[in-house]
Amino acid sequence: xxxxxRSALIAGISARTAGYRxxxxxxxxxxxxxxxxxAAAFAQAAYGLTALLGGVCDDHSRRRAVNWQLAGHxxxxxxxDLLSRLVWSxxxxxxxxxxxxxxARQSEPVRVTAAGHARRRSGGYDVKAVxxxxxxxxxxxxxxxxxxxxxx
Numbered sequence: 015x016x017x018x019x020r021s022a023l024i025a026g027i028s029a030r031t032a033g034y035r036x037x038x039x040x041x042x043x044x045x046x047x048x049x050x051x052x053a054a055a056f057a058q059a060a061y062g063l064t065a066l067l068g069g070v071c072d073d074h075s076r077r078r079a080v081n082w083q084l085a086g087h088x089x090x091x092x093x094x095d096l097l098s099r100l101v102w103s104x105x106x107x108x109x110x111x112x113x114x115x116x117x118a119r120q121s122e123p124v125r126v127t128a129a130g131h132a133r134r135r136s137g138g139y140d141v142k143a144v145x146x147x148x149x150x151x152x153x154x155x156x157x158x159x160x161x162x163x164x165x166x
Contacts, residue, residue, distance in 0.1 A: 034062030042147070043139055043166050048159040052089070053118035055151070055158035056126070059093060060114045063100050066164065068138020069110040079129035080111075089151045092124050093162060097144040100128070101164075104141070139166050 032054045037044030045062040049055035082099060084092040103109045112130030143165040151160035 032058045034058045034065075036066075037161060037163070039163055042145065042163045043141075044148075044161060044163040046159070046161045048154065048157060050157040051118070052120075052153075052158045053116040055160060056093065056096060056116045056118055056124065057114045059160065059162065060096060060100060060111070060116075060126070060128070063097050063141070063164070064110050064112070066139045067100075067104050067110055067141060069112060077130050079127055082126045082128070084124040084126060089124075090146075090149050090160075093151050093160065094144050094146065094149070096124075096126055097162065097164075101141050101144060103128075139164070141166055 032049035034045055034047040037046050043066060045059065045066065047055055047058040047062050049058050082096070084095045086092040086095050100111070103111070109131055111128035113128070115127040115129075117125040141164045145163045145165055147163045149160075149162055151162075152158070
């Protein structure tokens, strides 16, 4: 991805608050995400994917937590690892998580605790895979921001 494209990604996104938004794409679906910290941006990407998959509310009767240490040589690869785990959980186990706690200290492995069990609503996307197409995850002037596209 060019420097101009990366700059356009973070332009206009205020990382003072965390969030995500859908990105249009002719064949796939994309997600822009941001947060005041690296950990918050990771969490927002997870919340955004959960929303795309159709997660809507927590089912407390089936609530449980899982812990992951993310694999990858850089934050983009770790992001793909996290989101791929979430796609697999939704597809193979029918599980969507409703809360995410991320420990992303510099120079230490990124750890994620995903908890809950969100119920799927009709109309969610059938995400097949996380792609590397225009993948970005980097510091911004006000925090961290990124984008990712999903094969649907």
